[in-house]
Amino acid sequence: MASSRVALILAISMVLFSSVALATDHIVGGDKGWTVDLNYTQWASETVFRVGDNLVFNYDPSRHNVFKVNGTLFQSCTFPPANEALSTGKDIIQLKTEGRKWYVCGIADHCSARQMKFVITVLPEAAPAPSPPPSSMAHSVVSSMFGVVMATMVAIGVIFA
Numbered sequence: 001m002a003s004s005r006v007a008l009i010l011a012i013s014m015v016l017f018s019s020v021a022l023a024t025d026h027i028v029g030g031d032k033g034w035t036v037d038l039n040y041t042q043w044a045s046e047t048v049f050r051v052g053d054n055l056v057f058n059y060d061p062s063r064h065n066v067f068k069v070n071g072t073l074f075q076s077c078t079f080p081p082a083n084e085a086l087s088t089g090k091d092i093i094q095l096k097t098e099g100r101k102w103y104v105c106g107i108a109d110h111c112s113a114r115q116m117k118f119v120i121t122v123l124p125e126a127a128p129a130p131s132p133p134p135s136s137m138a139h140s141v142v143s144s145m146f147g148v149v150m151a152t153m154v155a156i157g158v159i160f161a
């Protein structure tokens, strides 16, 4: 009976996972992380950001920090109060809304002179299929119902096996 319970849990979790949109972790600056004199504007321009994705800042917390700012503060490299900085050295920011977001380092002249600043544009969550919204909605309902039916059949098969 224990093994059939495991199979049931597996079947249910397969359905759950299949309906969760894929979120991506974007490591800011890639292997080099968040540091001076790296072209983050270029990094950001080569990356597609979507709602639900994460920005991951890896850095030495004794040398850098992270501020999320608005466009005006970004342009002038001025910062919110220091206690609003992220400063753990491994900060993960989930992108919850669409639109433009600005990030800077608030230490010394890293924003104004050492390129530690970038802007991103967050796009809507990825659709499950590259089709127009009404039909893709219908498609996802059908496919998730199919998944539930399959899992139920597998579960019933396991219980009565």
Ligand SMILES: [Cu+2]
Pocket: 035, 036, 063, 064, 065, 105, 106, 107, 110, 116
């Ligand atoms: Cu810095």
